[in-house]
Amino acid sequence: MSAFFGGKQGGAIRMINQTREDALANLSRNAEALGANAVLAMRFDSGEFDSGQMKVMEEITAYGTAVRLSALAD
Template sequence: MIVVTTENIVGHRVTETIGQVFGVVVRSRGLGGNVMAGLRSLGGGEIKEYTSLVEDTRRHALDRLVQNAQLMGADAVVMMRFDSGEIGQTMNEVVAYGTAVKLAAE
């Protein structure tokens, strides 16, 4: 599955727009991770526990986006974007979204 952040894909042309597609993931860091992150924040710098959480969550959201696009019969997703936010103080939500399309070679 081709997933791009652009409107066009080199060597292909969009023959059909299927519609919006997305993948949503909500994750929570465990108590131990929150404690370690809290301790690291006292010293400043990168908080690796949260960086890892966000990276894994983005990958999972992108995987779900691809699965949903495949279910729709898409060949690709164009204009893919990520959005994220917090739910409460311990949960992180990540959404990968874009437009599912059919392609033909140029």
């Protein structure tokens, strides 16, 4: 990812990557808590919102369908 006028934004990229990893870890924990052993159709979504302090914040959400898979009998 490059800045609008070119050049790398190392700190911003690291923060976005860490936030995505955190969202994925939360998704996995929540799925396991429901008894799932897989998540289907997993997606990331992001958006901006006003934090109420005159600052715009970015949020990243991970979502999917938590399922319990098992082997089929022959």
